[in-house]
Amino acid sequence: MAFTGRSRELRILGSWLDKVRTASGGSAGQALVIKGRRRIGKTRLVQEFCARSGLPYVFFQATRGQPAPLARRALFDAVAGAHGMREHGATLGQAAAPEDWVRTLAAVAAALPADEPVILVLDEVPWLAEADAGFDAALKTAWDMHLSAKPVLLLILGSDLAMMDRLTSYEHPFYGRAGQYTVGPLNPADVQDSTALDAADALDAYLVTGGFPEVVTDWRTGESVADYLTRQVEDPSSVLLTTGERSLAAEFPARLQAGRVLRAIGSGERTFSGIAASTGGADGHPLAHGTLAPILAELIDSKKIVAADLPLSTRPAPKLKRYRIADTYLRFWLAHLENAVAQAERGRGDVSAARIQRSWPSWRGRAVEPVIREALARRVPDGLFPEATEVGGWWNRQNNPEIDLIGADAQPVARRLFFAGSVKWRDETPFGVRDLAELASAVQQVPGAEGAALIAVSRRPPTGAAAEGLAAHWGPEDVLAVWR
Template identity: 55%
Template structure:
């Protein structure tokens, strides 16, 4: 740090970048104090922009907390992945297929750039899964190795959630192997993963508080795809049988996509609302009971985590073919009164990949173009 202070000029603007800051903090407990001392005594008086980079968000945010040496000396800038409209611009896909590409790539630029314009989803997977060093394969492995260098219980918990386990009890059973993982062990692991933004937590949204039915999911779409399909397929890909992994993706794609797209659609509606039609809708979530019967895809409300008013109840139909029809509408209408805060007059809405049938009493509908438009 002293050498850096001496090397930077006094009269010419310069930029200094320090990468892997979370690793530095973990390896050297004096790093933060040294950084503060050098900044205060030398660097702050020079025309320098000091950029500190780290992918562990919880550690980077902690650097700016009150009581830490570097408090009050830095501004936070989150560098997010590309959003779905960006992915569409790079890949040249239509709206529905661009959303598929978002679910596969997560918007990571290196992975998105390997999706050549004009490639279908099958083309992209065929090309990526025949090359063990493709960005689609390597990025997930490198991410987990950098965040969790030692395989252990945290990795087992991530694997369980990535393979579809959503509740505390099922995660404990899956991650524990031969024995259920004790609550005292699993709870701090989940709390750490949530703090690191690796895992997201969803709670049912209604006018009644409910923290016992929380659901866990992998926060990043790309890592969710990688854990579900690619991680266990790496040995097959390395021996030249990427076709087996591609076939596995195709067999499960429709069902997996239907669940994976839900957070993205809720985020899109959250960006679009409130608007003139839904002027009080500030949050969009979902609702379920312990038995997931019913499980409501969309709840529009005035606030969270406990709503004052439920503005609409909705369903997502994101299959490859088939419109949102009478069957889906009747199922939604039967389920609406199960949600605390609803009445028979609560408006019904739908999001569909392939359109909506005529004659349904829906207050609003959205398709791929509208969902993608939330980021334009």
């Protein structure tokens, strides 16, 4: 798979390696915990970084379910056969692995060069801890006594976000010994670079692929969104169709209720009561509050697949929480593709393509809103809104009206609002006078919005009087520019 984008991530990893090269980090060695959801490209990113570094490196990837003794033997083998390490690690190839992780990691440290920087990668660390409860404490001991004294950059990777958070938490033995970095999907600008589409179509491609590297790299250069979707839904083994199913199976094995909650939100349910009703059992009764609440908490806090939003204004509204799928690719997959594999296996990919085409305009109009909010959050404060630091949306209990964009000085309760805006992501119709009038009328209901500037974000630029009534307008190129 071709390596795409990740310039920011490579710079960050490079800055950690510079600390080792210059011995400027307080100790000879440095450790960095790298986490991110499955299939997001962590391993590929670190492999590319190691290859570009020009330094000796050891890349060890744990195997799920492998007994600890076999894992220790595999680590020795990885050191013995590592890039640029054959002279140093040769003895480990013949040595018997110790019976505990402290001595195993001490032997690895002894095999690392002392006179030049080296990179040591431990991938899928949660699986090592799963097989041996003492691994975490052993890692701390080995780091303090052996590894940190060597010019080594220790990269600790894992996809179990909750476990990786615990690794650097206050109660954990490794606390205070490593930095943390979360790898997300490719950003919209990376997607444009990979697909060679114009800005508007690249943002559509991002909504479809979510920036998942393996899905993005299967997009042919210059291929339209419609052609890509048609090609993908005809093939039951295509990455677009299968990545979502594999991701959910890996993250929620045998978790039927969590899957139902995700599907309810993915189908458009946004309120707690609506989600509960949609995930009821065969008797039709909604899930009890005590059942649904912890599932949502896990999806939001531990898995980070779901986001919970509150309306942004100068008045608190904690009861108006709205839920959405935070993972852009899963948002598309849950809405359009869950049943597409079966259709493709019957040779009826055209049925899936037609269904997507029918629902695409309305689905895209809402799906693009969080992407736009993230873009503006990266843009402000700027010369136009120098005091705005937060971007959100606003709605009332009836969701009528809803304001797509609110710029403020804090959230979820602001002291002051600076702008209110509308997102209109239509292919042909520009942002017009009617859109401006609806926005101006809706803003009057937002607490604290008196005097807030009116803005718009749209695929087509505003016309005439609509443009004159806006304090600012951003188009697709402006949205992508924040990731450049």
